[in-house]
Amino acid sequence: MKAMLLNKQAPIESEPLVYSEVDRNEPNKGEILLKVICCGICRTDLHIIESELPLLKIPIILGHQVVAIVDELGEGINDINKGDRVGVPWLYWSCGKCKYCIKDLENLCDNAIFTGYSVDGGYAEYMIAKRNSVYKIPRIFDDLHAAPLLCGGSVGYRALKLTGLLERGEGNLGIFGFGSSAHMIAQVALNKGLEIYVFTRGKERQEHALSLGARWAGSPTDEAPVRLDAAIVFAPAGWVMIEALKRLDKGSRVVLADIYMTPIEQLEYRHIWLEKEIKSVANVAPKDVKEFLEEASKAHVKPNVTVYMLKDANKALNDLKQGKIKGSGVLKIT
Template sequence: MGEVGFAPAVRAAVVTAWGAPLDIREIAAPRPGPGEVLARIRVSGVCHSDVHQWKGDWPAERALMESFGIRVLGHEGVGTVEAVGPGVSRFTVGDRVGVPWMNYWCGGCEVCLTGYSQWCAKAQTTSVTVNGTFAELASVSERAAVSVPAGIPDDEAAPLMCAGVTAYGAVRRLVSELRIPPGKIVAVVGAAGGLGHYAVQIAQALGYRVAGIDVGENRVRFVRELGAEWAWDAGEAEEAIAAVGGADASIVFTPKLAGYELAFKLTRLVGGVVAVGIPDPAEGPLPITPAALISRGTRIVPANVGVTHEFEELFRLYRAGRVKSHLARRGTLTDLSGILQDMADAKYVARAVVSV
């Protein structure tokens, strides 16, 4: 595909200093290299990772953003293919496409070939090593680009690109890694948040008995409305779960060590803990000693976004009406700084989206 017709500049929300209001300005338009798809973004979801990256409080991501010169956040983009680079066959101009967190993985290394491409050493990530989706155009490798089916509106599809698929991947690990079958009790820690609210619905849809846990009356009420069998405040969760024999597994979405501390208390012997939320590294390591780990037989499994087949499975659940995106905030690029700050302050439940 030639370069004729490329917009020379695109509007974007640009990070100029860590934690400072985003600057809405024009940046050079990205161009699709070999094997890449260029997406014209219509809607982008806002993720908790955006808050951490915006504030610069994840050292590894901050260093990568600096070394790759990345200034545009956002990794939940949905739009239309604007152009394709040489060698692209799965997408053509005009197709609906999603741009997720995973922007590229090699597909040929041992990690990729054993089904863990999220951990590919050659992976590229949207908004960390490739400019993100808070811009009119964003590029993604054909391999990582998501084919978004009809029947899911843009604003509901966008948060599935990270929050939805991450929640799906975390719930899926109950079966794929932990061998905990449907029917068992799963505690979702941080159940009212962007990821947690999907996990509650997905785990219920797959037949688990869900105890959704969050902090404060409003958030607990929202968890109950999502259809969780039990909805508890974090302060009452330990006693309440003991009354039903403990959780067979806990999934931690809360990006605080306190969430992990609670999960280890809620989980019964030989149970599983799925780690999703990423506390500030300054909070320190996981709050469990090797002695406790071994004596309780606790199995800890990390979950990290999702890839192609997980999107397809999630879309099927969505189209069957078993999962819904709850959008608490909507805005445009100019509203982003306020939305990010409100997310940092936990001022809304579920998810926010911006039109681009």
């Protein structure tokens, strides 16, 4: 089968992903062979390629927003059928036994395995999944628009839940950074009755936010017309988190949605004074993926998708790095 292989970490500009012919694995007991239709690209892929996260497997096939058709079932699987359309998110497997798993915090599992990081993912024509790593995708989403829901959407949804505003059903939510994850989460938040204030650089992104229903959009250093009841920082930049804290109301929380962030160098006590909180989001639990797919379907979330062919994955990730993708990038495989 064809796959984009990462053999060695390097800047994306040097095109480190290599279009290669690799052996296709057969599904063992409890596993499923998937024929991949498309796979979303994610900033995490870029963090792995460019050494901001360690390599866990060499070579590795990246890709953890996989939309695929069940091609072959391993022994012992009888609640899913050949031909079904499924999605594979970032969390590939969790142990179900550790102190986190038993509290529905599989995202913090001590033994977790991640798609396209600890095991091969979806930048390929086929991939092997576990029964518990696949999710049925609501019919209202076509293949290309379903892919970004599986990481950007689901992790963003976990961040949105952690703001505490969903239970309240009202409030001013600040969104810092407006890429793949943020533009989907804005749509869910609006559908849940929240007011959205978007802090992002670049006129085009600010206009995108306003067109989706944001009350206000400006740059991360601009003053918004209101104090924020919560903020989500999607930008992987420490200084942006400080800007978010400065705009928070008393007793409110800022949630950090990326797996990596540049150092937070200027944090002073006055930034968190008045009972302000900082919370990071790690990975995604199965419950988040299921709930998000449901909520996205109710809110008719429409990701803005830019499509690339599999062999152009280097270009797609380079465009992501340069901020050239409005919304989400998706690799078309078949």
